[in-house]
Amino acid sequence: MKFLCVTCDEAMKFVEAADAARGDAFSAVFRCPRCAHRIALLANPWETQLVRSLGVAVGGRTTPHAPFELVRERLADSRLMWTEEAERRLARVPEFVRPMVRDGVERHARERGYREVTGEVMDEVRYSMGM
Amino acid sequence: MKTYRDITGDGGSDISGQVASRAARMRERMASVANCLVVMSGKGGVGKSAVTANLAAALAMRGRKVGVLDADINGPCMARMLGVEGQALKLGAGGVTPAVGPLGMKVVSMDLLLARDAAPVEWDAPAPPQPQVWRGAIEAAALQEFFTDTVWGTLDFLLVDLPPGPERFPGLHSLLPRCDGAIAVTIPSAVAQLTVKRSIAAAHRLNVKLLGVVENMSGYLCQRCGAPQPLFRDEGDAGGQVLAASILGRIPFDPRIARCCDQGVPFVLAHRQTQAWRAFMDIAAQVGGLRVAQGDGR
Numbered sequence: 001m002k003f004l005c006v007t008c009d010e011a012m013k014f015v016e017a018a019d020a021a022r023g024d025a026f027s028a029v030f031r032c033p034r035c036a037h038r039i040a041l042l043a044n045p046w047e048t049q050l051v052r053s054l055g056v057a058v059g060g061r062t063t064p065h066a067p068f069e070l071v072r073e074r075l076a077d078s079r080l081m082w083t084e085e086a087e088r089r090l091a092r093v094p095e096f097v098r099p100m101v102r103d104g105v106e107r108h109a110r111e112r113g114y115r116e117v118t119g120e121v122m123d124e125v126r127y128s129m130g131m
Numbered sequence: 132m133k134t135y136r137d138i139t140g141d142g143g144s145d146i147s148g149q150v151a152s153r154a155a156r157m158r159e160r161m162a163s164v165a166n167c168l169v170v171m172s173g174k175g176g177v178g179k180s181a182v183t184a185n186l187a188a189a190l191a192m193r194g195r196k197v198g199v200l201d202a203d204i205n206g207p208c209m210a211r212m213l214g215v216e217g218q219a220l221k222l223g224a225g226g227v228t229p230a231v232g233p234l235g236m237k238v239v240s241m242d243l244l245l246a247r248d249a250a251p252v253e254w255d256a257p258a259p260p261q262p263q264v265w266r267g268a269i270e271a272a273a274l275q276e277f278f279t280d281t282v283w284g285t286l287d288f289l290l291v292d293l294p295p296g297p298e299r300f301p302g303l304h305s306l307l308p309r310c311d312g313a314i315a316v317t318i319p320s321a322v323a324q325l326t327v328k329r330s331i332a333a334a335h336r337l338n339v340k341l342l343g344v345v346e347n348m349s350g351y352l353c354q355r356c357g358a359p360q361p362l363f364r365d366e367g368d369a370g371g372q373v374l375a376a377s378i379l380g381r382i383p384f385d386p387r388i389a390r391c392c393d394q395g396v397p398f399v400l401a402h403r404q405t406q407a408w409r410a411f412m413d414i415a416a417q418v419g420g421l422r423v424a425q426g427d428g429r
Contacts, residue, residue: 001141002135002138002141002142003142004132004133004138006132009132009133011133011138011140011142012142013142013143014142014143014144030142046264046265049256049265050264050265050268052265052269053254053265053266053268053269053272054268054272055153055272055275055276056144056146056149056150057144057149058144058146059143059144060143060144060145060149061149065152065153065156065280067222067226067227067276067280068220068227068244068276068277068280069276069280070269070272070273070276071244071273071276072244073255074254074255074256074269075244075245075252075253075254075255076253076254076255077245077246077247077250077251077253078244078245078246079219079243079244079245079246081219081220081221081222081227081244082219082221082222083221083222083223084221084222084223084228087219087221116222
């Protein structure tokens with residue numbers, strides 16, 4: 001999809017996307033580079049979902065691609081992924097309490113909306129327990 | 132007034148650049164995979180996934196480095212069949228480390244990402260009406276991530292277990308940087324052969340080399356006399372002629388295959404020297420004759 005400033009016969013340029021990653025309806029602002037006229041593209045929830053499902057970012061990427069990014073963001077009932085460092089630290093915990101620690105760390109991460117368990121998340125849990 | 136084609140670029144999103152970057156990442160990832168083979172069927176229920184799991188294990192028993200990608204996004208079962216259920220995929224610097232099963236087989240499957248055994252594959256979507264419109268797109272993007280973001284390392288074989296349905300292969304083929312061959316799985320029934328013919332025709336249309344057909348549940352051995360008996364009425368029909376394809380092998384029905392799948396132990400590891408084991412190993416010998424990954428020190 002492209003936008004044309006009819007007055008200037010000039011292709012409009014992307015300026016910003018509001019709430020690009022969240023929300024059920026995507027919007028983006030485009031501007032004519034010649035006359036500075038601005039317009040907004042307002043997508044309905046259906047169009048928004050289709051674009052998101054393609055795994056591309058309207059307005060261009062602002063962050064590098066993260067592994068399994070789309071699956072982890074969009075899968076409704078997904079397991080939290082652990083970084084290798086976090087798994088190594090968990091492996092140092094005595095085996096008989098490891099499942100309990102894993103559950104506790106994951107609960108902490110889910111409550112805060114984290115998408116993965118990292119060493120920093122484990123530190124947070126440790127501090128919250130006064131350790 | 133300018134038309135769509137008069138304007139170069141897309142105003143700053145660089146969607147084509149994003150797609151090209153993803154394709155480049157996938158090509159780079161797959162460069163260390165010597166053979167990417169798809170295992171397909173026409174109809175469901177012919178034992179395609181069981182054949183994939185056991186072929187993977189048989190290749191690994193022959194000393195090959197094997198990975199299995201479960202492309203059945205909605206009905207994943209490879210983690211269970213290869214005994215890696217419950218393992219967590221790990222995030223590393225270079226991507227996602229796959230689960231590791233018996234004989235070092237690497238496995239990526241949607242069921243390794245689901246929070247619970249019984250969790251259905253559902254996507255967070257603010258636009259619930261008519262999900263069929265976007266569901267195909269998100270499943271394709273998920274599969275691309277499986278290929279692109281998994282740290283497969285050096286593999287001799289990456290077996291891609293497709294979901295059932297003759298239309299699945301053309302859909303997936305367009306996502307793959309390359310496909311080195313296809314294996315079709317069927318059973319000796321006219322209905323199954325009719326649908327697998329369509330899968331084979333699709334492979335031909337896409338100029339993908341068909342390595343051959345595996346005829347699963349190809350008779351059974353009488354428990355009393357040990358003589359092979361037909362399991363389906365149409366058996367005895369020359370499957371290869373019907374399908375106009377070479378038969379890679381015929382796997383006799385053996386209830387222990389299903390039991391092993393349930394238990395997460397490859398049948399070929401658990402029941403050596405059986406007739407079905409010999410059939411799997413013979414197929415692996417034919418498939419294993421393809422090229423081996425370079426630079427792995429073997």
